[in-house]
Amino acid sequence: MLRRSLRRLAGCFAIELACAFAALAADYEFQVGYATYGQAKSLAIEDRRGNRAIITTAAFSLPLSVAEMIAAQVMADHRVERPGLLIYSVASGEPVPQQARTAIGAALGNLNPGYLIFGNGRLTVFTYGGRCLIALTAEASLEDCTVPNGDSVHGTIRSAYRVVETTRGLQTRDAGIYSVAVQAIAIGNRLIIFSAPENFAQPNKRLILAVTPAIGDDPRVADAVGQVFLRVGGRPQ
Numbered sequence: 001m002l003r004r005s006l007r008r009l010a011g012c013f014a015i016e017l018a019c020a021f022a023a024l025a026a027d028y029e030f031q032v033g034y035a036t037y038g039q040a041k042s043l044a045i046e047d048r049r050g051n052r053a054i055i056t057t058a059a060f061s062l063p064l065s066v067a068e069m070i071a072a073q074v075m076a077d078h079r080v081e082r083p084g085l086l087i088y089s090v091a092s093g094e095p096v097p098q099q100a101r102t103a104i105g106a107a108l109g110n111l112n113p114g115y116l117i118f119g120n121g122r123l124t125v126f127t128y129g130g131r132c133l134i135a136l137t138a139e140a141s142l143e144d145c146t147v148p149n150g151d152s153v154h155g156t157i158r159s160a161y162r163v164v165e166t167t168r169g170l171q172t173r174d175a176g177i178y179s180v181a182v183q184a185i186a187i188g189n190r191l192i193i194f195s196a197p198e199n200f201a202q203p204n205k206r207l208i209l210a211v212t213p214a215i216g217d218d219p220r221v222a223d224a225v226g227q228v229f230l231r232v233g234g235r236p237q
Contacts, residue, residue, distance in 0.1 A: 028113040028114060028115055028128060029047060029048055029115070029154055029155070030045055030046060030047055030048075030113070030114055030115060030116060030153075031044075031045070031046040031111040031112060031113060031114065032044065032045055032046075032111065032112065032113075032114030032115075032116075032125050032126075032127065032133060033106075033107040033108060033109065033110035033111040033112065034107055034110065034125070034133050034134045034142075035103050035104075035105075035106030035107040035109075035110055036103055037099050037102040037103040037106060038096060038099035038102075038103075039058055039059035039060055039091075039093075039096065039099055040056060040057070040058045040059075040096070040099040040100040040102070040103040041056065041057050041058075041103060041134075041142040042054060042055070042056040042057075042100070042103035042104045042106070042107040043055045043056075043107060043125065043133075043134055043136065043142055044104070044107040044108050044110075044111060045116070045125070045157065045187065046111060046157075047155075047156045047157045047187075048156075049156055050079075051081075051084065051156055051157040051158070051159075052079070052080055052081070052084050052108075052157065053084050053086075053157045053159065053185045053187060053193070054074075054080060054084060054085045054086065054104055054107065054108070055086045055088070055136060055140065055142065055185075055193065055210075056085075056086065056087045056088065056100055056103060056104055056107075057088050057089075057090045057140070057141060057142050058087070058088070058089055058090065058091075058095075058096075058099065058100050059090055059091040059093065060089065060091060060092070060093035060094060060095050060096055060099075061089055061092050061093055061094070061095055062087055062088065062089035062095060062100075063095070064163070064179055064180070064181055066095045066097055067087040067181075069097060070087055070097050070100050070101055070104075071085050071087060073097075073101055074101060074104050074105070077101075077105065078104070078105065078108050080108075081159065082161055083159035083160050083161035083183065083185070084157065084159040084185060085104075086140075086183060086185060086193060086195055086210060087100060088140055088195065088210040090140075090141055112127055112128055113127075113128035114126050114127045114128055114133065115152060115153075116152065116153035116187065116188075117148040117150045117151065117152060117153070118150045118151065118153050118187075118190050118191045119148065119149045119150015119151060120138075120149055120150065120205075121137070121138030121205060121207070121208065122135055122136065122137055122138060122148075122149075122150070123135065123136040123153070123187075123191060123208065124136075124145060124146075124148035124150070132145035132148075133145070135148075136193075136208060137208070138203075138207075138208055138209065139208075139209060139210075140193065140195070140208050140209060140210035151190070153187055153188045153190050153191060154188050154189075155187070155188030155189050155190075156188070157185065157186070157187050158185075158186045158231070158232040158233060159183070159184065159185045159186070159231075159232060160183070160184050160227070160228035160229075160230075160231030160232050161181065161182070161183045161228065162181070162182045162183075162224040162227060162228055163179050163180070163181050163182075164179065164180050164181075164182065164218070164220050164221050164224045165177055165178070165179055165220070166178065166179075166180055166215055166216070166218045166220060166221055180196075180197055180212065180215060180221060181195065181196075181212075182195070182196045182200070182221065182224040182225055182228050183195040183196070183210075183228060184228040184229055184231070184232045185232070186232035186233050189233070190206060191206060191208065192206060192207055192208070192229075192232060192236055193207075193208045193210065194207050194208070194209055194210070194228075194229075195209075195210040195211070195212065196211065196212065196221070196224075196225055197211065197212050197213065197214050197215045197221065198211035198212065198213065198214045199214040199215065199217070200221055200222065200225050204236045205236075206236035207236055
């Protein structure tokens with residue numbers, strides 16, 4: 001009889017503990033996932049409304065045409081909107097699109113409750129259990145965690161994306177028309193991840209910058225910058 005009672009108590013305790021963990025997990029505003037494949041790294045963040053931000057860095061060249069091809073395939077395979085998908089090169093080399101696609105798919109497959117800390121231009125991502133998953137630096141590089149310094153991020157994910165036809169480069173020998181992308185991903189009210197040509201991206205303590213090579217001054221690009229900031233809640237002060 002005593003043994004049966006103990007088993008019953010243990011069962012009740014296990015149920016209460018599971019419910020407690022479920023309630024705690026429900027308090028987290030974000031689902032987070034991270035994965036690497038080859039030379040590509042990908043961080044996926046989803047808010048309670050299902051909005052997603054995916055930051056993917058690759059240690060090989062990613063011209064816009066290749067990034068758009070990767071994005072199109074990811075959008076076909078996963079519930080992802082193009083404005084929330086940032087695909088960013090952090091080194092030169094022959095493009096390997098499959099590595100980026102695989103890393104993105106794995107990061108989305110790893111989504112679990114988590115939370116975000118932002119401070120000093122650095123976003124640190126934690127899992128539900130408190131394990132530091134990855135950090136996104138001020139230069140939009142995904143790096144190993146360090147001790148976070150900042151505040152919790154709360155709110156929804158909002159994103160905007162524009163492609164602009166413009167003149168090539170700052171040097172006359174590069175003259176010609178080509179496309180550049182301008183993109184902003186806001187997470188809550190504290191942080192905007194912004195990608196644009198470097199001469200259109202001004203540092204700010206609330207910005208993480210994934211800059212691309214500078215281009216000539218072009219009012220169409222300046223207009224696109226203003227529009228993407230407006231779509232995600234305005235330019236940080």
